[in-house]
Amino acid sequence: xxxxxxxxxxxxxxxxxxxxxGIDYERFATGKIGFDYERMMSEVGYKLDExxxxxxxxxxxxxxxxxxxxxxxxxxxxxxxGKGARIFLKDEAANPSGSYKARRASVSVYHAEKExxxxxxxATSGNYGAAVxxxxxxxxxxxxxxxxxxxxxxxxxxxxxxKGRKCEAYGAEVxxxxxxxxLFYTFLRVLEDTxxxxxxxxxPFGIAGVEPLGYEIVKELKERENKxxxxxxxxxxxxxxxxxxxxxxxxxxxKDTKIIAASVDLSGLHMASDHDFNRKSFTTGHTGxxxxxxxxxxxxxxxxxxxxxxxxxxEYVTVKQGEVFYITEALAQIEGxxxxxxxxxxxxxxxxxxxxxxxxxxxVVQETEYTGAGxxxxxxxxxxxxxxxxxxxxHPEQEKAGKSVIIPxxxxxxxxxxxxxDQLKLSYLTKVVKDTNVKEINQIDxxxxxxxxxxxxxATEKILKEEFNLAVVGG
Amino acid sequence: xxxxIKAGSWxxxxxxxxxxxxxxxxxxxxxKKVPLELKAKGFLQExxxxxxxVEIKTVTNRILKGELIEVNPSYEHKFGKMIxxxxxxxxxxxxxxxxxxx
Numbered sequence: 001x002x003x004x005x006x007x008x009x010x011x012x013x014x015x016x017x018x019x020x021x022g023i024d025y026e027r028f029a030t031g032k033i034g035f036d037y038e039r040m041m042s043e044v045g046y047k048l049d050e051x052x053x054x055x056x057x058x059x060x061x062x063x064x065x066x067x068x069x070x071x072x073x074x075x076x077x078x079x080x081x082g083k084g085a086r087i088f089l090k091d092e093a094a095n096p097s098g099s100y101k102a103r104r105a106s107v108s109v110y111h112a113e114k115e116x117x118x119x120x121x122x123a124t125s126g127n128y129g130a131a132v133x134x135x136x137x138x139x140x141x142x143x144x145x146x147x148x149x150x151x152x153x154x155x156x157x158x159x160x161x162x163k164g165r166k167c168e169a170y171g172a173e174v175x176x177x178x179x180x181x182x183l184f185y186t187f188l189r190v191l192e193d194t195x196x197x198x199x200x201x202x203x204p205f206g207i208a209g210v211e212p213l214g215y216e217i218v219k220e221l222k223e224r225e226n227k228x229x230x231x232x233x234x235x236x237x238x239x240x241x242x243x244x245x246x247x248x249x250x251x252x253x254x255k256d257t258k259i260i261a262a263s264v265d266l267s268g269l270h271m272a273s274d275h276d277f278n279r280k281s282f283t284t285g286h287t288g289x290x291x292x293x294x295x296x297x298x299x300x301x302x303x304x305x306x307x308x309x310x311x312x313x314x315e316y317v318t319v320k321q322g323e324v325f326y327i328t329e330a331l332a333q334i335e336g337x338x339x340x341x342x343x344x345x346x347x348x349x350x351x352x353x354x355x356x357x358x359x360x361x362x363x364v365v366q367e368t369e370y371t372g373a374g375x376x377x378x379x380x381x382x383x384x385x386x387x388x389x390x391x392x393x394x395h396p397e398q399e400k401a402g403k404s405v406i407i408p409x410x411x412x413x414x415x416x417x418x419x420x421x422d423q424l425k426l427s428y429l430t431k432v433v434k435d436t437n438v439k440e441i442n443q444i445d446x447x448x449x450x451x452x453x454x455x456x457x458x459a460t461e462k463i464l465k466e467e468f469n470l471a472v473v474g475g
Numbered sequence: 476x477x478x479x480i481k482a483g484s485w486x487x488x489x490x491x492x493x494x495x496x497x498x499x500x501x502x503x504x505x506x507k508k509v510p511l512e513l514k515a516k517g518f519l520q521e522x523x524x525x526x527x528x529v530e531i532k533t534v535t536n537r538i539l540k541g542e543l544i545e546v547n548p549s550y551e552h553k554f555g556k557m558i559x560x561x562x563x564x565x566x567x568x569x570x571x572x573x574x575x576x577x
Contacts, residue, residue, distance in 0.1 A: 006493060073572045119535060142535040152509035161552040168516075173533040177492070178512040182499045186492055186513065193537070274506040326564060333565035334572060374552030382555035393560050407560045411568060 009188050017302060020191045020198035022115060025303040033436045034448030035304055037311075041247075045204035045306075048251055051107055052212050058138045060106045061212050064091040065220045068365075070334040071327075071347075075354045078412045085230065085357035087350050088364045090217055093339050096138075097166070098370030100213060100343075101131035104240060105199060107209040109135040112197035118142060119196040123187040123301060125149065125160045126284045127369055132199045133170035143172035144196065146187045150178055151277045158383050159283050159342070162374030179277045184301065201240055202300040202307050210244020211251060217364050218252035228254040230361040233353065235345040236261035236316070237289035239297055239309035245366055246312035258314045262349035263290035264342075265318040265417070266401040278387050279402040281321045281380040285345040290316075291419075295427040310421075310428060311454050317416035319348040320396040322406040325377040326414060327351055341377050343369035352416045381405065425453040426467065433468045440471040477525060480546050484519045487548040488531055488541030515539050516548055 003009075018024065023044055028035040046054065055061045068087045076084030095102035105128065112120050119142030122132045129145035136143040145167045150156040156176075164174045175190070177183050191198055200206060214232070221229055232249060234242045246259045264286040269276045271288040280286070294313070297305035327348040328341040340347075347365045354363050373379060381391050390404040396413055399406040408414055429449065441449075441464070450460040464470040480486065493499075493511040517531030517539060529543045 006497060006499065070572055074568055077571050144535055150512075150514075152512075156552070158552040161550065165550050165552070171534060173535045173537070174516070176514040178509070180493075180498065180502055180506050180511050182493055182502070182511050185499075186511075194535070270503050272501070272506055273503045274509055325561065329561050329564040330568055334568055373554055376554055377561060378554045378556075378558050379552065381558045381560070391558070391560055393563070407564075409563075411571070 004189065006182065006185055009185055013188060014303070016188050016191050017198065020196070021200060021203055021302060023203065023302070028304065031442050031444035031448060032438055033432060033441060033445050037308065037451070040304065041204050041208065041306065045208035046107060048211055048215065048248075051208055054110045055103065055106050055209070055212060058106055058135055059096050060102045061095070061216065063094040065217070066091055068335055071330060071351065072354065074330070074334065074411060075351055076359070079355035082359055083355055083357065084359050085354040085361040085363045087354050088221070088229075088362060089347070089368060090213065090364065090366045091337070092213070092343070092367040093370045097127065097130040097134035097170070099127035099131060100210065100241065100367045101127040102135060103209045103213055104128060104201060104206045104244070105131035105135045105209070107205040108132070108197070108199040108203065109139055109141065111205050112199065113139045113141055115197070117195070117197035119144065119194060120199040121146065121187065121190050121194065121196045122199045122201070123183055124201065126163060128201055129163055129172065129174070130166040130170060133167045133172035137170050142196070143167070143170070144175065144190055144194065145172050146175045146183055146190060147177060148179060148183050149176040152178060152274050155278055157278060157283055158374035158379045162372060179272065179274045181272050187301070198301070200301050201238055202302050202305040204306045207240050207244045207247070207306040210241060211248035213366060214245040214248025215252045217366060218249055218254045218257070221362065221364070225362065227362065229257050229364045230357065231258040231260055231353065231363045232366055233260040233262055233346040233350045233363060234366055235285040235343060236263050236309060237284045237286065237293065238300070239293045239305070239307035241367070242309045243307045243312055259312050260349070260353065261290065261309065261313050261316040262346045262416070263287045263316075263318050264324055264345050265320055268400065269402045276402055278383070279389060281384050281389075281405055282324070282342050285342040287318060291424065295424050296431050308452065310425060311451060313421065313454070316419040316421055316424070317349050317353070318419060319345060319414070319416055320399040320406065321401065322396045322399050323408060323414045324348045325381065325405070326408045326411070328377050330411070337368070338371050339368040340371055341380065343367050348414060349416045351411070352414050425455070426463065428453060429463060429467065433470060438470070440473050442474045443472065446472045479522050479524060480519060480543065482519050482521050484546055485516065485548075486519045486531060486543055487514055487516050487545040488529060488539060489514055489544045490541040513541070514544070515541065519543070
């Protein structure tokens with residue numbers, strides 16, 4: 001049994017992963033530190049038209065695109081004269097498994113089938129598990145989902161319990177684990193045991209699968225309103241939703257659409273803490289994933305993460321848990337759509353941002369997700385109360401993650417808070433410099449880093465020199 | 476012990492994956508103090524009692540071993556009680572969008 005020791009299994013990580021995703025990431029390495037991201041996306045993945053065809057085989061995409069007239073009206077009542085952009089919503093809950101994650105799973109599962117893998121495995125506590133299971137049954141493959149579900153008291157997070165149930169409803173085997181990053185160890189052992197495909201969220205397949213979402217939004221808006229979206233707002237966690245959507249928007253030709261990330265503010269909670277685990281009311285779309293994955297994408301379960309959010313983000317804002325619950329209730333109460341809650345993070349942010357934009361502008365909220373028992377404001381707030389969280393009406397500014405959830409007293413209290421993107425970019429560069437321990441880099445590396453942080457080569461070179469005393473050699 | 480659980484029953488098992496002292500070095504202190512645990516479901520391979528170490532066959536035909544903890548494991552997650560803190564939202568925003576004044 002020694003060969004299955006934690007350390008030994010982790011030591012075989014690269015070898016196991018290579019077999020389970022079939023990608024040789026080494027061949028995309030460039031310079032001293034970088035890799036050719038676009039070459040990886042184009043050589044490994046599929047082209048946009050191929051993906052649209054793959055997705056049409058399993059009923060993915062082409063979801064309803066809805067103007068939220070009453071929420072827009074509400075925003076305009078609160079906004080200064082002439083302000084209040086129209087808010088549109090892509091109803092991704094209409095995908096087969098109830099979320100945009102069907103897009104992300106579809107290409108991986110197609111690829112697994114094509115390559116002759118007997119089944120797929122995914123490590124996820126989110127909607128992605130159900131998406132993989134749903135896509136896999138359509139293609140007659142087996143599914144195993146590895147979830148982090150319960151704390152050391154054996155108490156499960158209601159939202160994750162519901163997602164586990166949904167995976168089982170689609171015939172998947174669900175392995176439910178207690179809190180801890182060693183979930184990855186169990187995941188590796190399952191891959192070794194089964195020889196199944198790793199339907200990672202972070203391969204080029206997963207990310208390219210989201211591109212049609214951005215593409216559809218621009219195309220449909222052009223057809224209906226004869227304009228491109230002024231802003232698209234994306235709930236941000238691991239970065240794949242943002243990366244894929246932004247790439248699709250660019251591929252549609254819309255160059256001026258602002259890409260805005262939104263996460264629920266869970267600052268102060270430790271994501272691997274047994275104690276903190278059941279003191280949050282959101283299990284995804286939060287800063288606990290959003291910030292670390294933006295500043296270090298390669299923390300993922302594949303060597304080179306295809307989700308690289310900093311490359312595409314123009315702005316990053318946070319909202320509070322209570323604000324998202326408020327807007328979730330508003331979506332049901334005045335738009336007649338019961339969705340979310342986690343997927344409504346970007347809607348809460350859009351509600352405030354629209355009030356700062358002009359009336360003739362359009363902001364698009366690019367997803368919804370299904371709701372139900374466990375996965376609902378009522379379920380989450382009852383659970384929060386049972387776990388000693390102070391749930392009350394008040395000013396959301398006073399909310400402290402892990403201690404309180406404050407439901408706004410009035411919609412005018414819903415306000416986004418800006419995340420300092422330059423700080424995130426600096427923290428990304430710090431990680432690169434520390435990990436690679438380079439003393440100088442070449443022009444290829446500089447181009448790579450400039451692309452990574454979405455700045456010019458000149459600006460990037462200046463930061464590298466000033467902050468890290470790192471020289472760029474070669475012309 | 477209670478009634479014997481028949482082979483072929485749909486059951487849930489429990490395993491300790493990593494005991495408290497063997498957690499990964501990067502986990503926080505509170506998590507280090509507790510084991511990494513797993514629960515899985517499948518069809519019981521031989522008659523057994525709750526608490527026995529048993530084998531199950533999962534829906535993907537894998538054989539897993541662990542302590543038998545539940546028969547026909549239930550889904551207990553729900554909506555729960557009405558949350559009074561949410562009740563004011565609907566009437567409040569309907570009033571705002573229907574009235575001339577905020």
